[in-house]
Amino acid sequence: MRINPKPGLSGWTLLVGGLAALVAVPVLVVLGSVFQTSSDLWGHLAATVLPRYIANSFGLMIGVGLGVAIVGVGTAWLVTMCRFPGSWILEWALLLPLAAPAYLLAYTYTELLDYYGIVQRSLRAAFGWRTAMDYWFPDVRSIGGAIVLLTLVLYPYVYLLVRTALIEQSVCTLEASRVLGCNPWRSFWRVALPLARPSVAAGVALALMETLSDYGTVQYFGVDTFTTGIYRTWFGMGERTTAAQLAALLMLFVLALILIEQWFRRQQRYYQAGSQQPRSHYVLQGWRATIAQIACVLPLLLGFVLPAGLLLQMTIDRGLGNTRFWEFARNSLILAILTAAIGVAIALLMAYGLRLRPSRSMLLSVRVAALGYAIPGSVIAVGVLVPLGRFDNAIDAWMESTFGISTGLLLSGTIAALIFAYLVRFLAVSLGAVEASLGRIKPSLDDAARSLGHNSRQTLIRVHAPLMRSGLLTAAILVFVDVMKELPATLIVRPFNFDTLAVRVYQLASDERLAEAAAPALAIVLVGLLPVLLLSWQLQSRDVDPSRL
Structure with a gap:
């Protein structure tokens, strides 16, 4: 312009x-x-809960950032550059977790994994355990549980941008790496990933912004962050000025994140000639194909299929x-x-x-x-x-x-x-x-x-x-x-x-009435499928695959 x-x-x-x-x-x-x-309340918050807000927010950012980078980049590489049974379905299906807000996953997985959930009830029945003192089971309502669930919902941000970058990368560059003797892993690590690094940074930044703005998941899991603190200060304590100052501090975090992401992308600027030449793929067979299938199906299963299936079942029953x-x-x-x-x-x-x-x-x-x-x-x-x-x-x-x-x-x-x-x-x-x-x-x-x-x-x-x-x-x-x-x-x-x-x-x-919440939750998920399917169609239309010609 x-x-x-x-x-x-x-x-x-x-x-x-x-x-x-x-x-x-x-x-x-x-x-x-x-x-x-x-007011005097600000000094009280700074001395008591503010350090916890900062520590939990940073912990979520680090955990979710690493999680979405690993899952998003790995799945994008597998379905874009490799071919294995089911890969053409997974290309668009891996975007489906975008349709489910993180707080819906928090509610459904609590229903599945809590003490009275079906998983722990089945374990107690199978092994004869009577109380929680007889065995150890990870607490889903924790900062670790929040990190896992936010990763499952937000990895499509990285997946979408990295897959787009891989599709637009020059075919000649990757072919040259093959000619020089690079195997698939070395081509990914030395060529494709450096070229896609700006997209990785942008996707991780988007995921972290969503992490900082999340309220339903962290509140339900009892993880104190800035968002829960703002709500509690505004409505629980009636302190609008203090709540606004907490909001300003959170906004400064977000703005700093934006500036860091933009600086990072400027430091990693790559130019490449586009190409409409059909791209060849690494054909995976045997145990390699099985590992690729598991790596791609697992986040889809945990991030969409299982929660949506549980909500559908509860809606049908009730x-x-x-x-x-x-x-x-x-x-x-x-x-x-x-x-x-x-x-x-x-x-x-x-x-x-x-x-x-x-x-x-x-x-x-x-x-x-x-x-x-x-x-x-x-x-x-x-x-x-x-x-x-x-x-x-x-x-x-x-x-x-x-x-x-x-x-x-x-x-x-x-x-x-x-x-x-x-x-x-x-x-x-x-x-x-x-x-x-x-x-x-x-x-x-x-x-x-x-x-x-x-x-x-x-x-x-x-x-x-x-x-x-x-x-x-x-x-x-x-x-x-x-x-x-x-x-x-x-x-x-x-x-x-x-x-x-x-x-x-x-x-x-x-109120622990998830069965009654199933129908409106499922409605939100179904509406959320509209842009996901639209994004999937647009992305697949840009991918030239010789096996489909």
Whole structure:
């Protein structure tokens, strides 16, 4: 994109700048809380629980980072560069764990592995054990259990990016390594992995951001992290300023992670010529094929098939369980549809404004608006509620002093506030899909539309929007599914007695009523399959495999 350093003001510049400023307000509010006067509670937290928050958060990051790197890179190499029985199915199936939020795995595996779960009951019956003192069994509700479950859900981030990098790598480079006598392991270690290292770093960074923003898993397992501390400080202690400062500290962690990832990728920059030449594969047979199958099937089995199967069985046995299921589903659908529609519309306006006025200020505005996706949902929730609360209080005070009427809370605790929090959190998702779709439209079409007398608004409606139909649909689906799965922001911002499927699953699981939570949990998983299948189709369409020609 060519940047015009001095574009001058225009309607599109003001529109994009205004939207970006509005979306950035929650982030700026949280950062600004660092300079506010803290209460005595902050000193108490710093002396008692804050070290535990930091230690547990770092422990999760290290464990999950290593886990997703090993599983994601290993499976991507096996299904992309090797051929063994079932590899063509595993190519797309390994993305399925993305459909299940981590907190759903936490609930299902607790049902399976807890003391009264089917696994331990079977062991006690088989070996005659009577109490927990008779044998040792790992505690799933621990930081180790959280690391394993988060790894099973988040490794597809690394798998997807590394597999894409391997597909796009020049075939000649890998063939040259073979000619020079490299076996598959040495080709992977010395050639393919260094070339894919930026993708590995990006995938691990995405997984770590999701780890830091997780609330349902760590809260259910009793692992104190920043997200649980923010929720506990806000609602349990009623300290909004202290909660905002905890959120600011967590956001600084995330921003540091982003900067480290970008620096790392700049230090490891590789250029390679693309090639459409069909790629040859390492054909695995015998015990090598068996090991490859186990290595690829195991994360898929543990990360999707087993939890989804258990939820399906409980749903069949119990049915919908609660007559309010359709009410929760309706609430989730309303929020997801409205957020997807508004998010795609805003993303389209911002991306088109940047196309028309490609200046540094416009580019900065768009990137600032997309920053929310890197911020945990609990932080976004705090950043939304603080300014909305101040606005409501100011309006109420003015109306009371002027007209003697109390307006109460106009925006706080409403669906509008919740949708705004979703937009701040997920605008980057729709913006990425819309920008990619708009970038594929040739600039000559803009010139042709102008020559026919269309202004920029008419060109967007009559020319670009129809051509971008599939990209807009993709953006809407991605935002829709993210809203359906979002838990921390929904818990904090939602209106009173307005529960979604995700909130209902969390409430029932917290009360140890997982059987009743099975139906809404399964609904979330099924909805989550939509973008996974879309990603799988797009990825397979880019892979040239001579065995399928």
